[in-house]
Every structure is written in structure tokens, then in C-alpha cells.
Amino acid sequence: MRFSQRVQSLPPYLFAGIERQIAERRAAGVDVISLGIGDPDLPTPSHIVEALAEAAADPATHQYPSNQGEPAFREAVAGFYFTRFGVELDPASEIVPLLGAKEGIAHVGLALLDQCDVALAADPGYPVYVTGPMLADGTAVSLPLVRELGFQPDLEAVEPSVLAKARMMFVSYPNNPTGAVIEDDFFARLVAFAAENDLVVVHDNAYADITYDGYVAPSFLETPGARDVGVEMFSLSKSYNMTGWRSGAMVGNRDLVDAYWRLKTNMDSGMFGAVQRASVAALSGPQHCVREMCEVYQRRRDLLVEVLRTVGMHVEPPKGTIYLWAPVPDGHTSASFTAQVLDQADVVITPGAAYGAGGEGYVRLSLTVPDERLREAVQRIEERVRI
Numbered sequence: 001m002r003f004s005q006r007v008q009s010l011p012p013y014l015f016a017g018i019e020r021q022i023a024e025r026r027a028a029g030v031d032v033i034s035l036g037i038g039d040p041d042l043p044t045p046s047h048i049v050e051a052l053a054e055a056a057a058d059p060a061t062h063q064y065p066s067n068q069g070e071p072a073f074r075e076a077v078a079g080f081y082f083t084r085f086g087v088e089l090d091p092a093s094e095i096v097p098l099l100g101a102k103e104g105i106a107h108v109g110l111a112l113l114d115q116c117d118v119a120l121a122a123d124p125g126y127p128v129y130v131t132g133p134m135l136a137d138g139t140a141v142s143l144p145l146v147r148e149l150g151f152q153p154d155l156e157a158v159e160p161s162v163l164a165k166a167r168m169m170f171v172s173y174p175n176n177p178t179g180a181v182i183e184d185d186f187f188a189r190l191v192a193f194a195a196e197n198d199l200v201v202v203h204d205n206a207y208a209d210i211t212y213d214g215y216v217a218p219s220f221l222e223t224p225g226a227r228d229v230g231v232e233m234f235s236l237s238k239s240y241n242m243t244g245w246r247s248g249a250m251v252g253n254r255d256l257v258d259a260y261w262r263l264k265t266n267m268d269s270g271m272f273g274a275v276q277r278a279s280v281a282a283l284s285g286p287q288h289c290v291r292e293m294c295e296v297y298q299r300r301r302d303l304l305v306e307v308l309r310t311v312g313m314h315v316e317p318p319k320g321t322i323y324l325w326a327p328v329p330d331g332h333t334s335a336s337f338t339a340q341v342l343d344q345a346d347v348v349i350t351p352g353a354a355y356g357a358g359g360e361g362y363v364r365l366s367l368t369v370p371d372e373r374l375r376e377a378v379q380r381i382e383e384r385v386r387i
């Protein structure tokens, strides 16, 4: 069988490789601890599970859902955005449900890019910022996140020749993989930059509520002018431990929301009605479960930061996300250090270079394993890894 150039040029999906490594070692009887993948270990809060069970028992949810989403789903997203961010969204025209933010990130390029058009992709960044544009026959060009700028991009440094072809850009804060958050006027500068250069901003807000030390993350849409130039990809995955449920929404610019909806009607048949009703329960119900979960992650974060110090790795505790972004010890690449930790400690961590060239020199450690396993991982690193 001959496959399209498009598919042949896709890099292997990062986590497929990690999952294979884990499976091989486990098959050989090795007790592997994975700090590789950012998939919450804690269960979905019970009131959301109960809402799903009740909705799944209602035959009205068993038929094709509407691609536009149930009005109650869109109203719940709008209600959440207003309460949480002070952002008013029109449920009829500024919200479209997504099967997780990943769907929107992977496919929005199909609505914005023609052949050879450029998408600027935060680097290091979620790998789909690169592969999504490739699926649309566009080109992703690295938008380096600069450590000295708090892992923000230097917008002035984008080459004019690249800007001439650029139609869109992907950014995300709280940021995977660096854990960086926005505490200055970056979003205002981004809006001005996008307006000046006729670019669409796609802000990936997958970690909106996974924050620590009292920090509260803004929505991109809080910034004046943001919805004229872009959209936000919102996700229920991390805030409510719902990664398996596939629930999120694209919100913001109504023309892009409409174009994306038209595209979507040709690609999928929407989100299971029962998941939509459970999402309403998540967004409109009690939110203390989110803070409690963040307390768990914060405790794990502090534990990991501390032990990494004892092995000579200095990491700033991040104010957001479920990751630590750690510089590798001298003499290592991100891949060589990852391999050493796996070999010597049977602990999986992710090489920074897997998130783009800008991730070289770092590794990412995820906080999504139970406390005892995290302690065990930490102990193994402390005892067995010789740097």
C-alpha cells in the first residue's frame, strides 16, 4: 500500500514510543515507573461520573449529537468563562464543542492554512502544534520560547520572510512543557502583534486551572482585542481528570468558530450527548475538587523539586501545569539523560527535544503518579542515577 506524503512525513507520535518502551520493560518483568505522560492518575470527581451515568441511561443521548453541541453545553462553557475569567461569550456563535483540545489543535489548520502557509509553533511545545499544520499541507515554523523571557517568545525576532507567510500561531500558558505562566502584558503584546501581521492566535488553555502558590491563570480572551484575532482551545481533561472523556471547546472569534464548525460537520459527528451533560455538571458544579487536586500536585511538585536538588538538578517550582522542566546535567543531551534514568532507575521521563529543538537540554517529569510511586521514583533516582 502506498501512503500519502502527508502521512509519511509525520514524525512518530512521542508518547507511542514511550508507551512501547514501558510495555517492553514491563513484559520483561521490570517494575517501571512512568513520569513520562501527563495523564492524571486521580479519578474524575464522582458528581461528574454520576451525571454521565444518568445521562447515558437516557435514550435521548443515544442518537447522533449535534456538531454545534447541546445548548446546555455551550451555555455551561459560557457560564464558566464568565465566572472564572470574566469573559462574556455568546453561546450561539462563539463556542463549538471539541473532542478534547487536541481535536481543535490538530484540525484548526485545515480552516486557516493553504498549501505552504506557515503556522508559528511555540517551541518547545505540544507536538500537535507541528503535526496539525502538516496535516493541512502547511508548514510549522518554530517560535522559540526564550528562557530569559520566562519562556515567552521574542515576537520581534520573527523573521519578516516567515511573517509574510505566517497565517496563525500556537501558544499556550500555563505552558506544557516548561510550566511557565503569564504574569505580565504578554497577551496584550500578542494581540497587537497578531493584528499588525494579520495572524490568527490559537491559545491552548489546556492547563487553565492547574496552578499553584495562589497563582490564577488568565484566559487569552480577557485581553482587549483578543477575540478579533484568535480563539482559545479549552479543555476539561486536566481540570477535572477527564482525559479519557474527550471534552473541550473552541471559544472566541466567531468567524473562525463558524468556519471550524463547518469543517467539523464533515469530519466527525460531535460529542456523545451524555459526555456533554456530564461536562455541564463539571463546569457548573462545585469547583473545590479542582483546588484539592492542585494541592495534591503541589505537594508532589515540592517533593520532586527537592529530591532533584539532592542529585544536583536545580528546578524552579512551576506555578502551573503538571510538569517539571529540568535542565539536564552537564555533558548530557535530553535523550542521553532520559536513557540513563530509564536504564539505571527504571523511571521513564521525557526528553525535552521531543517537544522541539528548543527543548534540547531539558527533560520533562510529570506529577501524575500516586504519591507512593512518586516517592519510589524519586528514591530510585537519588540512589541509582550517577550523574
Ligand SMILES: Cc1ncc(COP(=O)(O)O)c(C=O)c1O
Residues within 6 Å of the ligand: 038, 099, 100, 101, 102, 103, 105, 126, 172, 176, 204, 206, 234, 235, 236, 237, 243, 247, 248
Ligand atoms: C498543551 C496541551 N494541549 C492540549 C492537550 C490535549 O488536551 P485534550 O485532552 O483536551 O485533548 C494536552 C494534553 O496533554 C496538552 O498538554
